Amino acid sequence: MKLHEYQAKTVLQKAGIPIPAGIALLSKEDIPAVLKKLPPGPWVVKAQVHTGGRGKAGGILKAQTPQDVESAAKTLFGKKLVTHQTGPEGLVVRKLYIEQAQNVKKELYLACVMDRTKGCPVIMASTEGGMDIEDLAKTRPDALFYQDVDPWAGLAADRAQALAQRMGLSGAALDAFTAVVCGVAAAFLNWDAALLEINPLGLSADGDLIAMDAKMSLDDNALYRHPEVQPWRDPSEENPLDVRAQEAGVNYIALSGTIGCMVNGAGLAMATMDLIKFHGGEPANFLDVGGGANQQQVTEAFRIILSDAKVKGILVNIFGGIMKCDVVASGIVAAAKEVGMTIPLVVRLEGTNVEEGRRILKESGLKLSPAANLTEAAEKIVAAAK
Amino acid sequence: MSILINKETRLIVQGITGSAGTFHARGCRDYGTQVVGGVTPGKGGSFVDQIPVFNTVREAVEKTAANATMIFVPAKFAKDAILEAAEAGLELIAVITEGIPVLDMARVKAKLASSGWRGRLIGPNGPGLITPGQCKIGIMPGYIHKPGSVGVISRSGTLTYEAVWQLTQRGIGQSTVIGIGGDPINGSSFIDLLALFEKDPQTEAVLLIGEIGGRQEDEAADYFKKNMSKPMAAFIAGQTAPPGRRMGHAGAIIEGSSGTAAEKMKNLERAGIRVASSPEALGETVASLLPSGKSLKSR
Numbered sequence: 001m002k003l004h005e006y007q008a009k010t011v012l013q014k015a016g017i018p019i020p021a022g023i024a025l026l027s028k029e030d031i032p033a034v035l036k037k038l039p040p041g042p043w044v045v046k047a048q049v050h051t052g053g054r055g056k057a058g059g060i061l062k063a064q065t066p067q068d069v070e071s072a073a074k075t076l077f078g079k080k081l082v083t084h085q086t087g088p089e090g091l092v093v094r095k096l097y098i099e100q101a102q103n104v105k106k107e108l109y110l111a112c113v114m115d116r117t118k119g120c121p122v123i124m125a126s127t128e129g130g131m132d133i134e135d136l137a138k139t140r141p142d143a144l145f146y147q148d149v150d151p152w153a154g155l156a157a158d159r160a161q162a163l164a165q166r167m168g169l170s171g172a173a174l175d176a177f178t179a180v181v182c183g184v185a186a187a188f189l190n191w192d193a194a195l196l197e198i199n200p201l202g203l204s205a206d207g208d209l210i211a212m213d214a215k216m217s218l219d220d221n222a223l224y225r226h227p228e229v230q231p232w233r234d235p236s237e238e239n240p241l242d243v244r245a246q247e248a249g250v251n252y253i254a255l256s257g258t259i260g261c262m263v264n265g266a267g268l269a270m271a272t273m274d275l276i277k278f279h280g281g282e283p284a285n286f287l288d289v290g291g292g293a294n295q296q297q298v299t300e301a302f303r304i305i306l307s308d309a310k311v312k313g314i315l316v317n318i319f320g321g322i323m324k325c326d327v328v329a330s331g332i333v334a335a336a337k338e339v340g341m342t343i344p345l346v347v348r349l350e351g352t353n354v355e356e357g358r359r360i361l362k363e364s365g366l367k368l369s370p371a372a373n374l375t376e377a378a379e380k381i382v383a384a385a386k
Numbered sequence: 387m388s389i390l391i392n393k394e395t396r397l398i399v400q401g402i403t404g405s406a407g408t409f410h411a412r413g414c415r416d417y418g419t420q421v422v423g424g425v426t427p428g429k430g431g432s433f434v435d436q437i438p439v440f441n442t443v444r445e446a447v448e449k450t451a452a453n454a455t456m457i458f459v460p461a462k463f464a465k466d467a468i469l470e471a472a473e474a475g476l477e478l479i480a481v482i483t484e485g486i487p488v489l490d491m492a493r494v495k496a497k498l499a500s501s502g503w504r505g506r507l508i509g510p511n512g513p514g515l516i517t518p519g520q521c522k523i524g525i526m527p528g529y530i531h532k533p534g535s536v537g538v539i540s541r542s543g544t545l546t547y548e549a550v551w552q553l554t555q556r557g558i559g560q561s562t563v564i565g566i567g568g569d570p571i572n573g574s575s576f577i578d579l580l581a582l583f584e585k586d587p588q589t590e591a592v593l594l595i596g597e598i599g600g601r602q603e604d605e606a607a608d609y610f611k612k613n614m615s616k617p618m619a620a621f622i623a624g625q626t627a628p629p630g631r632r633m634g635h636a637g638a639i640i641e642g643s644s645g646t647a648a649e650k651m652k653n654l655e656r657a658g659i660r661v662a663s664s665p666e667a668l669g670e671t672v673a674s675l676l677p678s679g680k681s682l683k684s685r
Contacts, residue, residue, distance in 0.1 A: 114488050116570045116600045119495040151492035192489050221461060222487035255628060266568060267542020267597055270623035271665035274647075277626045278664040286627065319544045319551070321513075321527040322413075350551065352527055374548075374666035 001218045004048040006097040007232050008216035012198070015187040017180050018210045022099035024048075028077045035066050039100045045072035048095035050237045052215065053083035053132075059093065062101065069098060094236050102212055107200030109133060110181065112149065112188040121149040121188055123181060127167050129200040147181075155185035172207025180209050191229075192222030241304055248300035250289050257282025259385050260305035260314040262298070264289050264323065272317045275374055281382035284311045289318075295331035302339045313344040313385035315377060318351070325349045325357030333364040341366070344384035348377035388517040388562045389537065389582040389589070390478055390506060391454065395521045398423040398446045398476075400467050401458035401483075402434050410458065410482070410525050411437060417522040422450040443474040454478035456514060456523050464510065465490040472503045480523045481509035481573065491571040507573025512565035513543040524565070526550075534559015536672055537583040539576055540595035541568055541602075545623060545665070549595055552669030558676070561589040570599075576606040584614050591617045591675045593668070594659070596650060598624035603650040607657035617675040620654045621662040622647040 003011070006024040013019050021039035025031065047059035054060055059081045061072035073096055082090035107130035115122040128136055128143045137144060147163045149155045160181040164174045180201065188196045197215040204210070218229065235243060245252035251266065255273075259281045263269035266288045273283040285308065289301050305311055318328050332347060345368040349357045361370050369384070371377035397414065401407040402424025411434060415421040423438050423446045430441030440446040443455065455476050459467045464483045471479045491510065498507065508515055514524015518531035530547055532554040540546040546565055553560060564579055566572045576594060583589045592614075596603035603622060610618055625647040651661050662671040 114492065114570060117602075117605070119571045120492050121489075151489060151496050189489065192487055194488070219488050221485045222489065224462065225487070253628065255626070263544075265542060265544030267540070267545030267595070267623045268548060268665075270597060270627055271545050271548070271621070273626040274623065275665050283626055319547045321530075321544065321547055322409075322525055351530070351547065374664075378666070 001220055001223060001229070001233065002050045002237070003216045003218065003229075003232060004050070004095065004097070004234065005046065005214050006048060006095075008196070008214035009211065011187055011191060011216060012183070012211050012214055015183040015190075017183045017187075017198075018208065019214075020100045020102055020210060020212065022097055025073060025096040025098055028074075031070060031073050034098065035070060038066060038069065038098065041065070042101045043069055044099050044101050045069055045076060046097045046099065047076050047079070047081060047093040048097050049081055049091040049093055050234075051081065051083045051085045051091055053085060054081060057081045057083045073098075091237070095234075102202050102210055103204070104200075104202035104210070104212070105205045106203040107212070108177075108203055108209075109136070109199045110184060110201045111195070111197035111199070112184050112193065113195055115148075118148060120151050121185065123147040123149060123155065123163065123185060125163060125167060125181065127169070133197075133199060149185045149188070151189070154189055155182050157182055160185075173203055173209070176207055176209045191216075192219045192225060193217065194219045241307065244300070245287075245304055248297055248304070250287060250297055250301050250304070252301075252304055253286040254308060255283050255285050256310070257284045258310050258312040259381055260284045260287075260308070260311040261317065262287050262289055262301050262305065262314065263317045264319065268317065268319060272315065275378045276315065276382065279378040279382045281378070281385060284308055295334050298328075298331045299335035299338050302335050302341070306339060306343075311343065313346070313381050314341075315381040316345065316347045317374070317377060318349050320349065320351030320354065320357070322352075324353045325351055326353045326360060329357035329360040333360060333366060336364075336366050336368065344369070344381070346371055346377055346381040346384065348372070348374065388520065389579070389586050390508075390562060390564070391515060391517050391521040391523055393520045395454050395478070395523070396420050396422045396450065396452045397454045397456060397521075397523055398425060398443070398450065398452040399437075399456050399458065400425045400443065400471065401460075402426060402437065402439060403429050403432075404458055406482075407458035408434050410456070413525070413528070414456070414522050417528040418519075419521045419523065422452050443470045443476070447474045447476065452476065454523060455480070457481045457483055457509075459483060461485040461487070465494055468494050468507065469497060472498055472501065472505060477505040478523075479505060479507045479573070480514045481507070481567070482512065482514055482525060483509075484511045486510050486569065488570055491569065495571065495573070506578070508564060509567040509573055511569045512567030513546060515562060515564040517562045518560050526563070526565075530554055531563065532557075532559040535561055535588055535590040537561045537586070537589040537592045538563040538595070539579050539583075539592065540565050541597050542595055542623065543568075545595055548665065549593060549621070549668045553593075553672060556669045556673055558669065558672060561586060568597075576602050577609045580606060580609055580614060584616060589616065591619070591672060593672050594618060594620040594654075595668075596620065596622045598622070598627050598647050598650075599645050601645075604653045607653040607659060610659055611657040618659045619662065619668075619671045619675055620651075620659050621665060621668055621671075622650045622654070623665070625651075
């Protein structure tokens, strides 16, 4: 689950990390009320959307006077932000965060991520903050410093201090950085974060640090431990089809091709997309219907795939293990009838009770074409969707 | 021979009284696995079919001399279930449970490492493992497998079934088939298991099935080049997957360019591993590694 900047900053504040004075502006109607409560200026007015690269896309505006704040807010509300992460369709700005502008000497980078290879959280830090971290990793890998975090005990102060020293910090900045890094590690563990990034982390002439931007996402599997974040969920930031898929218990990701796919299991679903491409087609989606794949799920999965107008045909690829093919076949037939399937449907079934499953498909009266193996399935659906 | 499990393996099932636990305990027993007990706190003294249920893993181990466990407990209790199994001295822990918080797995790994436990953790969020004809610990359909000489390791469930089925249809049997699970942090990596396959006299070739994300396949490629004498085939799922859909911004930095299927395939090929470009060619690619005729030999 992704958090907005203003939400992530309350997390940082609770962890003792300094943040600029700010106020969230959650709807256009609230502008007059919020203008009365502004912290001392000047300000930055920041779009709250779940993407990086907001500044470059025009989602962050400076304001010298309350009138500037008001006009910036009016400009940003409803604006479509297109960044390198959103794709051409962009994201519509529905929430803003107004913050006191900061005057800093230097911008640092600080993040904590779960390192899959090491199997523990890792702090990444650099004195070259503010820029795109992926670019930094490519152009100046020597400027990035790492420190493992003990998943039980967190980050000990002496380790944090050693990291600050490796980065070349000294004096007040070294002490401030040590405290902030420990706070970030603690917040990462306490909140079951998947990512916690402060970029830039501003360093003042006096050696004070302040979190100027914050990006945070939480591990979806651990949300049950954090009921307090439930109200933070922002459905307006989520693709409606993704939400529908989540509710139906299927994994769906829209793509740009014309061949819809419904598969059981994530690995086989990805491999099925690859197969379509290998045979000259383009997959319209990734869809893992899950281990159970009951009739209800299959029906909803068909509806989700069909809501994409580009789809010219659907390939169903099920390897029935524990799930029996005859049960799956009945589900597919009922679902196809229920949604009134009019486009070509190729079904490849394999596994337990496959003969019975194929018989059910054949006798269904539906215009679907069965396939005995992956190659036949791919050839049939690519030809049908041309 | 085979790796990790065989006819002698004595299995308990943690979470045996839940519907999935009961169903798959039966499935494993029907395949021929010695399912000697189950554990559900508070249900000790009862039976599932004729399988005795205990309150704790320690008690189950004392009474049944079990040496392996299959875990089905709900995600929020999985961390403690794994640690309990390791403390009771079990040598093999296969975790089927899906949806365990990543931090819990990080904590499990740290604890297992510091405790000096010398067993092997497989999963979570995987189908388990099977030595065809001898022992099944997991949720895979047993009948698609055939005893033989190809070791299979995979991050996927149903894609592994597909691969195994293609092998079996060609008459190529398997030594042991292992799903390491689809989570970011696994109990065992590809490398851990490649080392075991290299040592196993029955295994003559290995099929690795990877997917996008992480660096495990690249590490396996390096390991293969430096340490393995047996031929290896591979497939990477997700050649058409869009970038950036699962990982956050800073995550991509550790992944680097190694997270894409194209990069992984290139690294595997460079190391001398034969890579199938399409999933329909899994069986064929493995067959091309084996001396003709030998592949038909089962034992």
